[in-house]
Amino acid sequence: MNMDTHELARRAAEEGLLDVAYTTVDAPFGRMLVAATPRGLVRTAFEAEREDDVLTELADRISPRVLEAPARLDGVRRELHSYFEGRLTEFSTPIDWQLSHGFLLRAREACAAIPYGQVRTYKELATAAGSPEAVRAAGNAMAKNPIPIVVPCHRVLRTGGALGGYGGGLECKRWLLDLESGTLRIYS
Amino acid sequence: MRLPPFQTLIDHHGRDVHRYLVACVGPIDADDCWQETMLAGLRAYPGLRDDRNLRGWLLRIAARKVLDAHRATRRRPIPVEAVPDRAVDAPAPSDPALWRAVRRLPEKQRAAVTLRFAADLDYAAIGDVIECSEAAARQNVRAGLAGVRKEWDR
Numbered sequence: 001m002n003m004d005t006h007e008l009a010r011r012a013a014e015e016g017l018l019d020v021a022y023t024t025v026d027a028p029f030g031r032m033l034v035a036a037t038p039r040g041l042v043r044t045a046f047e048a049e050r051e052d053d054v055l056t057e058l059a060d061r062i063s064p065r066v067l068e069a070p071a072r073l074d075g076v077r078r079e080l081h082s083y084f085e086g087r088l089t090e091f092s093t094p095i096d097w098q099l100s101h102g103f104l105l106r107a108r109e110a111c112a113a114i115p116y117g118q119v120r121t122y123k124e125l126a127t128a129a130g131s132p133e134a135v136r137a138a139g140n141a142m143a144k145n146p147i148p149i150v151v152p153c154h155r156v157l158r159t160g161g162a163l164g165g166y167g168g169g170l171e172c173k174r175w176l177l178d179l180e181s182g183t184l185r186i187y188s
Numbered sequence: 189m190r191l192p193p194f195q196t197l198i199d200h201h202g203r204d205v206h207r208y209l210v211a212c213v214g215p216i217d218a219d220d221c222w223q224e225t226m227l228a229g230l231r232a233y234p235g236l237r238d239d240r241n242l243r244g245w246l247l248r249i250a251a252r253k254v255l256d257a258h259r260a261t262r263r264r265p266i267p268v269e270a271v272p273d274r275a276v277d278a279p280a281p282s283d284p285a286l287w288r289a290v291r292r293l294p295e296k297q298r299a300a301v302t303l304r305f306a307a308d309l310d311y312a313a314i315g316d317v318i319e320c321s322e323a324a325a326r327q328n329v330r331a332g333l334a335g336v337r338k339e340w341d342r
Contacts, residue, residue, distance in 0.1 A: 002206055002218075002219060002222075003198075003202050003203070003206050003219075003222055004219065004223070005198065005202075007223060008198075008223055008226050008227070011223065011227060012227060012230055015227065015231075017227065017230040017231055018230075020193075022195075055193040055195065055196070056190075056192065056193065058193065059190070059191060059192060059193040059194075060190055063234060064191035064192065064193060064194055064233055064234055065194055065230055065233060065234065066193035066194055066195050067194060067195050067198075067230075068195050
């Protein structure tokens with residue numbers, strides 16, 4: 001090996017110099033970027049967000065010590081693959097909430113508590129987050145969710161059942177809901 | 189100041205740094221030096237005040253690691269010129285004997301010649317790395333080339 005970046009990431013982590021580790025994971029609807037700090041999963045992103053932009057955001061908001069380090073994300077990758085295959089209903093990977101604050105944090109934590117296969121309305125989410133009136137803010141918390149899939153903002157719908165929005169595209173949101181309701185045919 | 193993700197530095201300049209190291213310490217030690225350079229870079233990175241020449245900054249760290257490697261080598265028994273036992277896909281110095289001659293030059297000349305021809309830096313950037321003026325960098329390259337030529341002609 002000439003420039004062994006995996007070895008570099010391993011040693012950096014050992015010496016406490018790896019503040020943000022990232023890799024890409026294959027999802028049924030395209031590649032996802034996943035990033036973690038030593039505390040836990042901090043960011044997931046769909047292909048629609050440019051990788052450079054996401055990494056720059058992480059460098060600005062967390063630390064510029066950002067390295068591609070697939071081995072640091074083995075656990076998350078395994079869980080995501082199992083989830084996409086319908087074999088995992090609850091993520092156990094620890095979450096680092098540092099990109100969320102105030103009401104946005106409360107709304108996302110409330111979202112993380114929605115069980116697999118169930119859905120809530122934005123209004124119910126706002127209530128669960130402690131501010132029943134803040135329906136629009138709850139929608140905003142979901143729209144800018146930094147950890148989609150693992151923080152399951154796809155389980156939040158408009159009152160009346162309309163899909164609302166989704167960062168990964170509405171087709172993706174429908175796919176995830178079908179997966180969780182067991183109506184999706186999984187080909188293997 | 190907004191520093192880019194460190195991975196971007198590796199993607200953009202990692203290869204140049206490695207090429208420079210191969211030219212300075214040979215293909216075997218270059219890999220270790222590269223690791224040490226990048227770790228030292230990571231350590232210092234968040235405190236960096238000037239983001240205008242990140243490539244020069246990395247090469248400056250690499251130059252220090254080369255010094256360390258040379259000091260360590262001097263303490264070791266004289267190594268045989270071993271043939272690497274593995275493939276080296278680094279843009280290998282086209283003529284190893286030539287680079288060995290470069291490696292025998294005085295410190296500054298060696299660094300200047302290597303930075304000029306292995307890392308393709310201009311004289312201002314070389315001066316930046318070895319901490320001298322552009323004119324002095326040019327002079328070091330010239331003197332270094334003369335030294336190599338002299339050895340070559342023997």
